Amino acid sequence: MQFEYRAHGPVRRTYNRPVSEVKCTYCGTIGIEQGFVEDSGDGSRGYARWIAGPLERGLLGGAKRMGRPRRQIDAYRCPNCGHLELFATQPV
Ligand SMILES: [Zn+2]
Numbered sequence: 001m002q003f004e005y006r007a008h009g010p011v012r013r014t015y016n017r018p019v020s021e022v023k024c025t026y027c028g029t030i031g032i033e034q035g036f037v038e039d040s041g042d043g044s045r046g047y048a049r050w051i052a053g054p055l056e057r058g059l060l061g062g063a064k065r066m067g068r069p070r071r072q073i074d075a076y077r078c079p080n081c082g083h084l085e086l087f088a089t090q091p092v
Pocket of ligand 1: 024025026027028029078079080081082083
C-alpha cells in the first residue's frame with residue numbers, strides 16, 4: 001500500500017482503494033475503507049494479529065501466545081468520523 005501526494009491539485013492515490021459495504025457502527029456511514037493494523041516492531045511480520053484467550057504475560061513481560069489460535073485483523077476506517085471497525089478474519 002502506497003500513498004502519493006502532489007504539491008498542488010487533488011490527491012492522487014496510487015493504490016486501488018478498497019471500499020466495502022461495511023457500515024460504521026458509530027455514525028452509520030456506509031462504504032468504509034478497508035485496511036489493516038500495522039505492527040512495526042522489531043522482527044514483526046508488519047501486521048498485528050488477534051490471539052485467542054485473555055492476555056497473560058511471561059517472566060520477561062511479553063505476551064504468552066504459544067499454541068493459541070491467531071487470526072488476521074481487518075481494520076475498516078470510517079472516512080466520516082475516523083472510527084475503526086476491527087474484524088478478526090482468517091487464521092494466520
Ligand atoms: Zn463513522
